[in-house]
Amino acid sequence: METSKTTSLDHLGVGRSARIVQMDLRPMEAQRLMEMGLTVGTRVTLVRRAPLRYPIIIQARGSHLTLRKAVARSIRIQLTGP
Amino acid sequence: MNETNSLYIAIAGNPNSGKSTLFNELTGLRQKVANYPGKTVEKHVGVLQDDPDGNIRVIDLPGTYSLNPHSPDEEIAHDVLMGWSDDTPRPGLIVAVVDASNLERNLFLVTQLLSLGIPVVVALNMMDACRASGIEIDVVKLEQRLGVPVVPTVGSRREGTAELKARILSTLKQPSVPRSVVQIPDAAAREVDRLAAHLQAHELAAAESAHGEALRAICTENSFSHPRFAAARDPLKTTILAARDSLAQAGFAWYAIEAEAGYQWIETLMAEVRNVREARLTFGERADYWLTHRIVGPAFLGLIVLMIFVSIFALAKPPMDWIKHLFGYLAVLVVNTIPAGPLQSLLTDGVITGVGGIMVFLPQIMMLFFFIAILEDSGYTARAALIMDRIMGRVGLHGRAFIPLFSSFACAVPGVMATRMIDNARDRLLTIFVAPFMCCSARWPVYLLLAGAVIPNTIVLGFIPLPAIVLVSMILLGIVAAVATAALFNKTILKGVTSTPAMELPRYRRPRLRMVLQTMWERSLLFVKKAGTVILAMSIIMWALTNYPHRPDAAPDQQIKQSFAGTVGRVIEPVISPIGFDWRIGVSILSSFVAREVFVSSMATIYGTNMSDPHRAADLQAHLRSELDPETGLPFFTPLRALSIMIFYVLSMQCVSTIAVVRRETNSWKWTLFQLGYMTGLAWIACFVLWQGGRLLGWS
Numbered sequence: 162m163e164t165s166k167t168t169s170l171d172h173l174g175v176g177r178s179a180r181i182v183q184m185d186l187r188p189m190e191a192q193r194l195m196e197m198g199l200t201v202g203t204r205v206t207l208v209r210r211a212p213l214r215y216p217i218i219i220q221a222r223g224s225h226l227t228l229r230k231a232v233a234r235s236i237r238i239q240l241t242g243p
Numbered sequence: 244m245n246e247t248n249s250l251y252i253a254i255a256g257n258p259n260s261g262k263s264t265l266f267n268e269l270t271g272l273r274q275k276v277a278n279y280p281g282k283t284v285e286k287h288v289g290v291l292q293d294d295p296d297g298n299i300r301v302i303d304l305p306g307t308y309s310l311n312p313h314s315p316d317e318e319i320a321h322d323v324l325m326g327w328s329d330d331t332p333r334p335g336l337i338v339a340v341v342d343a344s345n346l347e348r349n350l351f352l353v354t355q356l357l358s359l360g361i362p363v364v365v366a367l368n369m370m371d372a373c374r375a376s377g378i379e380i381d382v383v384k385l386e387q388r389l390g391v392p393v394v395p396t397v398g399s400r401r402e403g404t405a406e407l408k409a410r411i412l413s414t415l416k417q418p419s420v421p422r423s424v425v426q427i428p429d430a431a432a433r434e435v436d437r438l439a440a441h442l443q444a445h446e447l448a449a450a451e452s453a454h455g456e457a458l459r460a461i462c463t464e465n466s467f468s469h470p471r472f473a474a475a476r477d478p479l480k481t482t483i484l485a486a487r488d489s490l491a492q493a494g495f496a497w498y499a500i501e502a503e504a505g506y507q508w509i510e511t512l513m514a515e516v517r518n519v520r521e522a523r524l525t526f527g528e529r530a531d532y533w534l535t536h537r538i539v540g541p542a543f544l545g546l547i548v549l550m551i552f553v554s555i556f557a558l559a560k561p562p563m564d565w566i567k568h569l570f571g572y573l574a575v576l577v578v579n580t581i582p583a584g585p586l587q588s589l590l591t592d593g594v595i596t597g598v599g600g601i602m603v604f605l606p607q608i609m610m611l612f613f614f615i616a617i618l619e620d621s622g623y624t625a626r627a628a629l630i631m632d633r634i635m636g637r638v639g640l641h642g643r644a645f646i647p648l649f650s651s652f653a654c655a656v657p658g659v660m661a662t663r664m665i666d667n668a669r670d671r672l673l674t675i676f677v678a679p680f681m682c683c684s685a686r687w688p689v690y691l692l693l694a695g696a697v698i699p700n701t702i703v704l705g706f707i708p709l710p711a712i713v714l715v716s717m718i719l720l721g722i723v724a725a726v727a728t729a730a731l732f733n734k735t736i737l738k739g740v741t742s743t744p745a746m747e748l749p750r751y752r753r754p755r756l757r758m759v760l761q762t763m764w765e766r767s768l769l770f771v772k773k774a775g776t777v778i779l780a781m782s783i784i785m786w787a788l789t790n791y792p793h794r795p796d797a798a799p800d801q802q803i804k805q806s807f808a809g810t811v812g813r814v815i816e817p818v819i820s821p822i823g824f825d826w827r828i829g830v831s832i833l834s835s836f837v838a839r840e841v842f843v844s845s846m847a848t849i850y851g852t853n854m855s856d857p858h859r860a861a862d863l864q865a866h867l868r869s870e871l872d873p874e875t876g877l878p879f880f881t882p883l884r885a886l887s888i889m890i891f892y893v894l895s896m897q898c899v900s901t902i903a904v905v906r907r908e909t910n911s912w913k914w915t916l917f918q919l920g921y922m923t924g925l926a927w928i929a930c931f932v933l934w935q936g937g938r939l940l941g942w943s
Binding site (some may be wrong): 186189190192193194195196197198199200201203209211212213214215217220222223225226227228229230232235236240 | 309310313346498536630747
């Protein structure tokens, strides 16, 4: 089923949304992302990419955050609607 | 004002929530800025306005996302709020500033603040931006659910600040401790209880705050390393690690408990208090489309950088000339009022030349502080960082290092100070380390003197004069050295230290003139104070070393040769002759520690040229050209020797102001001296390779 497919955040298309399912990061990195609102289950939207593709700009819980490539790749997401 | 009997109110909130504006509104002009002892974080303290007794102090804490500190700034905010700070008593009330237009994320810190056992008043700030983006917030409901007063404010327009003051004063009259709103899972609550009992049993926490401290200790990675636990560290560490283990067995990650429980509670709350009427694209979102656009974004950034440079070098020139004239006038005044002798010489050649030599850069430095403050206050620095991050990241630098580094092209002092905009300690250190390689304006006089004197003025490629190519090469060499150094340290000394995983793109806002001018003023004052102390002392020392032992009837060049400095120059000659320097160049380089361009006036003194007359500046170049090598009888200042001196200036940390500011910003002599040693060593090796290699090839 298309909706249950998981991938990493760096594969999310511009303008598309997804839910966070898992974070493969060191405890302190994961903690900081969670404190900034990126808890498991949070809906994120990829707003734009930087001119050199990375960092990516995502929107979550009303704020805009930028993530580097390595971090984006460590966040597993499940695609939701557009 | 009595320091110890004062009641403290702490202003806490996320970065960019408008804390500082509210702080200014609450305290008016009665505030002072200092550093936290032993830290490079600014401490803003003021007195609450309209308080009848006048002994309530307000402290503006550094912006923080959570009470689990991830940077030096956040550690300070955490320590003050926990009552662990050495110089600030535990606050009697917290004003939690939240950005209403970003309420969900901002409330997370509030949920933590409610568990500290300190009365809280929430300032629901930036209500205007919130309305503009089509969001309504039910303030009454929010107040009910949080259980503490909530005051809507627009700090920038002074809306709601009177009400906020009134609620602060009434809360202080009848303080009530808020109750924690977030329920952490039972398994975690049990571990918190157990640890709280441990803390109380070992007298590490009082009964009323033990639970809050226990939760913090479990959730903050190295909580047991805090100096306040020094005596009881090992048993505490064991207990905390055991608590985390049993949490893991119950299926919870210790580092995630708070955030997951907190945001779960917030999500329910948001559904009740927030009403999105119509989601509108804000001005900032439309602007960001272009300012981070693939082509327009970098082009705009380039334009900004260009504009700042043009302003600095064009607009700063008249005031720089005034300062130069002012010091020239002072020198004349001294000569006319004080009879010739040691005192006159000390004042003119020592104090006025030395301090004046560095003070001419003040207009440039002030303008840089001004522009940096505008970029920071408007929110644009985060966009510049975004555009540059990938390129800078290649060598381990953070995108935010871009503005400090380009500022260093005018002067490393504001550049190093601007590294404060980088919140991560490791990224900040790496930036400070490479900033002095950028070609600052004090290097230009040295390059211009040498390139103009000895580089043949031939035309290359049809239209480019060779001296111009040499100048550009020196700038590029500095950049290459910075990049290589960053890459090297990224892979060695600073390897494995993590950077901040995410950065916020804050909303744009109109730069507030008062904040911009205040920042510019505070930072410039720091620089002037440095010029008045370290540089003054250094100038006097250099003057004494070149004028003593005093030979009243010796010619200036003979005086220098026989002075202490001349002796030092000849003592170090074996070290510097392998890179093509004789004792006179050595003395000039040593004296230029005050400011690099002092090299020019030192050379002038040694070669007996009067530099105060601008028309005779060319004289010095002629002198240099006619100087013969006593061994070979050929010209002494060959292009190779001049290049060696220039490269020395590119790579060495030849500047007292920079050393002082690095010491201040790293708060460590170890790092400062390491940097000085590294840069001087690198300069020597590069010059050695050039000089020896060049001579082998027969260039000299």
